[in-house]
Amino acid sequence: MPVPRYKREIPQRYRLEASKCKSCGKVLFPPRLVCPKCGSREFEGVRLSDGGKIVTFTVIRVAPEQFADQTPYVVAVVELGDGVRITAQVVDCRPEEVEIGKPVRLVFRKIQEEGKTGILCYGYKCVLSSLG
Amino acid sequence: MRDVAIIGCGMTKFGELWDKSIRDIFVEASLKAIADAGVDHIDSMWVGNMTAGLFVGQEHIGALMADYLGVAPIPTVRVESACASGGMALRAGFIEVASGMSDIVLVGGVEKMWDGADVTYALSTASDQEYEVYHGVTFPGLYAMIARAHMHRYGTTREQLAQVAVKNHKNGALNPNAQFQREIKVEAVLNSTMVADPLTLLDCSPVTDGAAAAILCPLAAAKRYADVPVRILASAAATDSLALHQRGDITSLRAVKVSAENAFKQANLGPERIDLAEVHDCFTIAEICVIEELGFVEKGKGGEFTEKGYTALDGKIPINPSGGLKAKGHPVGATGVAQVVEVVEQLRGQAGKRQVKGAKVGLTQNMGGSGASSVVHILGVV
Numbered sequence: 014m015p016v017p018r019y020k021r022e023i024p025q026r027y028r029l030e031a032s033k034c035k036s037c038g039k040v041l042f043p044p045r046l047v048c049p050k051c052g053s054r055e056f057e058g059v060r061l062s063d064g065g066k067i068v069t070f071t072v073i074r075v076a077p078e079q080f081a082d083q084t085p086y087v088v089a090v091v092e093l094g095d096g097v098r099i100t101a102q103v104v105d106c107r108p109e110e111v112e113i114g115k116p117v118r119l120v121f122r123k124i125q126e127e128g129k130t131g132i133l134c135y136g137y138k139c140v141l142s143s144l145g
Numbered sequence: 146m147r148d149v150a151i152i153g154c155g156m157t158k159f160g161e162l163w164d165k166s167i168r169d170i171f172v173e174a175s176l177k178a179i180a181d182a183g184v185d186h187i188d189s190m191w192v193g194n195m196t197a198g199l200f201v202g203q204e205h206i207g208a209l210m211a212d213y214l215g216v217a218p219i220p221t222v223r224v225e226s227a228c229a230s231g232g233m234a235l236r237a238g239f240i241e242v243a244s245g246m247s248d249i250v251l252v253g254g255v256e257k258m259w260d261g262a263d264v265t266y267a268l269s270t271a272s273d274q275e276y277e278v279y280h281g282v283t284f285p286g287l288y289a290m291i292a293r294a295h296m297h298r299y300g301t302t303r304e305q306l307a308q309v310a311v312k313n314h315k316n317g318a319l320n321p322n323a324q325f326q327r328e329i330k331v332e333a334v335l336n337s338t339m340v341a342d343p344l345t346l347l348d349c350s351p352v353t354d355g356a357a358a359a360i361l362c363p364l365a366a367a368k369r370y371a372d373v374p375v376r377i378l379a380s381a382a383a384t385d386s387l388a389l390h391q392r393g394d395i396t397s398l399r400a401v402k403v404s405a406e407n408a409f410k411q412a413n414l415g416p417e418r419i420d421l422a423e424v425h426d427c428f429t430i431a432e433i434c435v436i437e438e439l440g441f442v443e444k445g446k447g448g449e450f451t452e453k454g455y456t457a458l459d460g461k462i463p464i465n466p467s468g469g470l471k472a473k474g475h476p477v478g479a480t481g482v483a484q485v486v487e488v489v490e491q492l493r494g495q496a497g498k499r500q501v502k503g504a505k506v507g508l509t510q511n512m513g514g515s516g517a518s519s520v521v522h523i524l525g526v527v
Contacts, residue, residue: 022275043276069297069395071289072342073281077265080281088282090290090390098390100277108342113297124280136279 014127019134026136029061029119031097040095062094063119064142072108079125087111091139093119102138116142146243148364150374151524153182154486156357159474160324167201167257168213170356174479175214175253178358182370187360188247190214190221193234193254194478197223199267201260210253227271228427230254231481232382232511232520235359239380239522242361254482255356264352268477271514273388285349285428287389287515289341292430294395296343298445301433303343305448307334309429310347310471312457317468319458319499324353324474334429348429353474357483373493378506379411379523387517396445400519401438401510408508408521409440416440419462419523420504421491423484425512426469432456435510436464439521458499466491466499481511485522492526 024030025043032044036053042061047054070089073080080086087103089111103111104122117139124136155177157170165173171192179187190211198204207221224234231254238252258264269278272287295301311331317323334347360370367374383403386392392399409415416439424439426432433447441462442450450456456464467473467487470480488507490496506525512518 018275022279068390069290069294071282071286071293071344072339073283073286074339074341075265075283075285076281077269077278077283078263083281086281088280088286088290090395100280100282100388100390102280113293134279138280 014132014134016132019132027121029063029137031059031061032056033059040097042097042099061097065091065093065117067103067111067113067115067117068092068098069113070103070111079127089139091117103141104138105140110141118142147245149239149242149361149377150364150367150371151359151377151485151489152362152367152371152374153178153184153360154358154489155181156322156483156486157355158322159353159355159476159483161259162354163259165354167197167203167255168209170257170354171210171253171255172214174255174356174358175251178251178360182360184249184360184370187216187219187249187251189219189241190216190251190253191234191237192221192223193231193252193482194223195225195227195230195256196267196270197257199270200262201257226518227513228425228477229481229511229513229518229520230478231357231483232509232522233481235482235485235522236380236382236520238361239377242363248362248366250361251358252361252482253356253358254479256476256478257354258352258476259354277388283341284515285344286341288428288430289344290389291395291434291515292343295430295434298396299448301448303335304331305452306348306429306433307331308451309426309432310334312451313426313465313469313471316458316466316499317472319497320468320473323468323472324351325468325472344428344430350427350470350475353476355474355476355479355483357479357486359482359485359489373526375489375492375524375526377522378525379408379521381407381411382518382520383407385517387514389515396434398434398438398512398516398519400516401435401512404519404521405439405510408523412523414506418506419508420506421463421466421488421501422508422510423465423467423469423487424510426465426471427475427512429471431512432464432469435512439508439510458501463501466496466501481509481520484509484511485524488524492524
């Protein structure tokens with residue numbers, strides 16, 4: 014991944030920086046220049062809620078090259094407390110433990126690495142809340 | 146706006162075309178369409194193609210194809226909307242003829258996926274690179290998440306998903322241009338390799354080489370070229386969030402719903418008037434969601450509708466008589482045009498063993514990504 018592309022997303026991937034529409038209150042992640050709900054262009058910075066629940070999920074068995082050594086792994090759509098939905102892996106559990114509706118929280122993890130000489134890529138993953 | 150007709154069409158066989166290049170197959174399909182229409186020239190051309198740049202390292206596809214088809218210096222451009230590129234190219238050609246800008250327009254679609262590129266990566270570029278692909282989700286994974294949500298909310302079963310593949314393989318067995326011309330059983334789908342739970346290998350459309358083309362002209366001039374001109378009754382497109390997680394309802398395909406509603410409004414008819422439809426079954430769950438959004442069946446009942454045989458060749462509303470993306474094959478940028486080729490053959494009564502009897506009005510629905518773009522055309526015999 015080109016370094017500029019990686020660096021630009023760091024505020025979101027490392028610190029969960031989102032924006033909240035000053036007009037309608039919708040929280041946007043990643044931040045945008047135009048609110049898709051009301052069209053407003055004024056926002057304030059907020060930190061994304063790090064707790065949520067699983068909306069749907071799958072277990073990836075056939076993965077892209079940079080994820081091949083992680084299979085099988087769970088990917089889910091998660092709805093966070095502030096209404097924002099994200100796509101993230103669910104880790105530190107067996108795939109059979111994952112269910113729609115189960116509570117999760119976000120944790121900071123390594124996501125992928127670019128071969129032997131490329132950068133290590135970090136970001137958020139989910140763990141089941143029951144695991145503490 | 147002028148009324149527009151399709152006066153000729155053609156396609157290559159779909160499959161693993163190791164001996165042919167992307168330009169070979171585009172020219173082959175185009176020459177068939179030109180011969181079918183009997184035109185002696187074309188004024189303009191639109192080329193649907195998702196990503197020749199990634200698949201064969203070739204961009205600038207429009208000019209290349211005009212050159213090799215021997216029609217340069219006519220204007221031509223490549224149209225891209227991921228897997229909906231072909232349908233969007235048809236829409237561009239339709240608008241050009243309807244506007245009066247050009248009279249004879251060729252719309253083609255082409256994709257060469259078996260030349261050794263990383264297909265999974267190339268296709269994944271149709272979803273959100275930074276917020277979906279970055280986390281390891283694949284295209285089958287996105288549709289698998291739609292499938293699981295649909296099963297959870299509506300009680301759709303694993304077997305009902307498999308029935309889509311079984312039905313489309315049955316139709317594909319009757320199509321000499323199909324990549325897979327053989328029937329499969331429900332057990333084969335259930336027991337094939339798990340790709341992304343709950344979808345198995347046989348829930349997924351294949352990797353395919355292929356091209357398709359159609360010739361458009363004003364309806365008023367169509368009788369000069371075709372015994373049975375096929376009128377384009379509607380052309381409508383719509384969009385949605387690229388990322389699946391940003392949509393309000395994971396089981397709904399809003400772009401499909403809006404494009405269909407606008408198409409029915411343009412054609413001044415409803416889903417009950419459609420005799421057959423070619424829809425975007427890139428995965429079995431996609432066909433179930435799409436027939437719901439098109440209004441052929443109530444939301445949530447698509448699985449049951451399929452299981453009862455209502456979408457079979459002899460059912461209430463035959464869906465994907467060609468074999469669909471699942472069995473005919475899915476050369477992504479060509480698919481939208483190939484759907485139109487099938488409907489034109491059906492409306493002309495030339496579909497052989499898979500002919501839907503008495504077909505007068507047909508619909509095509511072509512989708513990009515996990516549903517972020519959709520284009521619907523309604524075709525009818527004059």
